[in-house]
Amino acid sequence: MAYWFNVDTRQVETDDNKSQGDHLMGPYDTQDAASRALDSARERSEKWDAEDRAWEDGRSED
Structure with a gap:
């Protein structure tokens, strides 16, 4: 079974009761991973931002 996190209601949903939409x-x-969806997304974004900064810093030295 798949789990989904609804950012409007802040509820975990399943395939059986999931809402439609973006x-x-x-x-x-x-269910636990779905309940931590926002935290996981924030952590990935912070990691990617740090990687982008490091790449930009390395590129500016050329």
Whole structure:
């Protein structure tokens, strides 16, 4: 079963009861992973931002 995080309602949904629309994040393998969707997305974004800064810093030395 897949789990989804609804950013409008802040609720975890399953394939059986998931809403339609662009406000779902997922699918996730577990209910716990879906409930941490916003934290996981923030952590990935912060990591990518740091990688972008490092790449930009390295490129500016050329």
